[in-house]
Amino acid sequence: MSLNQIIDELEQLDDDAPLPRDIIILPPDNANADITDEDSGDEEFVTLNNLPGSQLRAHAEIKYMCSDSEEDSVPLSSLAKRSRTTEEPLIVEGRQPEPSTSNSAPVISSTSAVPFVDPTLPKNQNYTRRNRHNPHDRPQWQENHGPRHLQTPMYYFDCMFDDCVIKLLVKYTNIYGIQKNKVGNVTTSEMKCFLAILLYSGYTVVPRRYMYWEKSTDSDFSIIYNAMSMDRFTFMMTHLHCCDNAHITTESDKFAKLRPLFDILNEIFLNMAPLEEIYSIDEAMVPYYGGHSCKQFIRGKPIRWGYKFWVGATRLGYVLWFDSYQGHAAIIPPAYRQLGMGAGVILRFADYLQFRHPGAPCHLFFDNFFSSIPLFHELSNRELKATGTIREDRTKKGPLPSNKEFKKTERGTFKYKSSQPGHILVCKWNDNSVVSVASNLENIEPLH
Known part of the structure; x- marks a missing residue:
């Protein structure tokens, strides 16, 4: 069949007819001749209107993926005839979606190291509707039943709040204290103790914060006042920072002061999540x-x-x-x-x-x-x-x-x-x- 005949047959197909997987156009008869009737249009933007006559008259084949996962060449004329004479379309099994391609360069977000991929859709995409639904066969999920070793809660906490997070909090808390003319010299062990007190206060709630440091019999929180004094906890609470306020570059970001912490946590979640x-x-x-x-x-x-x-x-x-x-x-x-x-x-x-x-x-x-x-x-x-x-x-x-x-x-x-x-x-x-x-x-x- 020539290319013109294939185009005419494709235009006559019903919505229920399967789409071809491959269209193979054989080389023209005079492809290796000294004088050819090559197209005169732009080589980078070839359209149907400027194809040579020998290529339009060349034979072509259409390949479909059949239900037994074997490639068969289906004559387009018989397929079009079948779709026009019967109501039940040919169900094409085992077809895999083609991977999306884009010629645009990936866009890198200013707040993340993960590249964003440009959408492959045109701006004004038109959609047609039909009553029968033949979904594409998406790749199936392969279950991974590998060994799972359960660890202690402290192990999982260290995975989320690792040394990078602790050092980030320590660094900028000390910088903010110096900007306020208060040298705190906060250490990593103190920062971990500070976070532990915050977690504990979330489970055992009292009306006022200073009650955690009372030594009365009805409110004995020795696990807290033996670990850190109230003045030291108050200093860290009022100077806790995740970035340097003097070097905030993104003014439109309303969470710019927390953005470094968000980025580190997202990276940890991405690497640690199953x-x-x-x-x-x-x-x-x-x-x-x-x-x-x-x-x-x-x-x-x-x-x-x-x-x-x-x-x-x-x-x-x-x-x-x-x-x-x-x-x-x-x-x-x-x-x-x-x-x-x-x-x-x-x-x-x-x-x-x-x-x-x-x-x-x-x-x-x-x-x-x-x-x-x-x-x-x-x-x-x-x-x-x-x-x-x-x-x-x-x-x-x-x-x-x-x-x-x-x-x-x-x-x-x-x-x-x-x-x-x-x-x-x-x-x-x-x-x-x-x-x-x-x-x-x-x-x-x-x-x-």
Whole structure:
């Protein structure tokens, strides 16, 4: 078949027909001749309009991956005829997604050593819908049942607050004390003792701090006043710092004074966390009742006042990555701004995962604050699995009934559409309320 015939057959395929894995164009007859009819266009931007006639007339083959994992050359004419005469399309098994490529240089964040990857999606991506969903076969997760040696709690604490963290706190606490004309000479052992008192005070709470140093019979905290005096603890409490205030370079970052500590902890979490398949990204509240421009109030939450953090964690709640929420001043790589702030959070966490474990087929779960069709498409290009609830106005105007109409249906009713490209499934069903879920992995059948 010639290339022109292949193009005509591809345009006549239905949405349910499988896409070809490879299109092989054989060399033209006069490829090695002295005089050829080569194209006259730009060599770097070849289009169909300036291809030579010999190449357009050359024979071509299309290869599909069949269910028995063998490569078969399927005649395109018979495939197109089959798709037009039968309602059941050819199910192509075992097809692997092509790795995403980008010619742009990676963007390096000013607050992290992990490179950010430019999205492979065009700015205005158009999606088509169909009723049948044939998801791509994502790489399967290989369970690692290696030996797990349980250690003491002190061992795990030292893994998180290692010498780098302790030295960071000691260094800048002493610098801040000198700037205030107070030489503290804080040592690493004192800093560890200071952190231990803070942890202990979180489990045994008293109305006032100085009560930890009382020696009365009803409030005996000998483990504290024998370890450190109250004056020394007060000095460290008032001078504790994570950076040098005289050399803060990022004025737009509202957490610039804590950013060095955040970066070190994220690096430790990335190196120490066990590799798992399932990860969850959501918001977490840190209680705080003082005054700060980043303090949030979220009605209906267990912690209503405080700082909001984006947290990527394992299924057991182990924190792998976190970052502070700063509203419009949030740190978003320029490459991710076109996808929105919520999608930028997911992609930054995906960058961390793939930087630490390249090629691992992880599965990300998130709620409708982050979800969008372009986000699922971008994660598919990165060979990452993703599932999450999605808002009605973020389905790229999918041909599903509105939530107002869907509430009138019988409970248990569901409808779904599959988008092209990306093989992104959007399902809506009527439960106590209308729920919409999108996924680039899961399928509707079998129902259970």
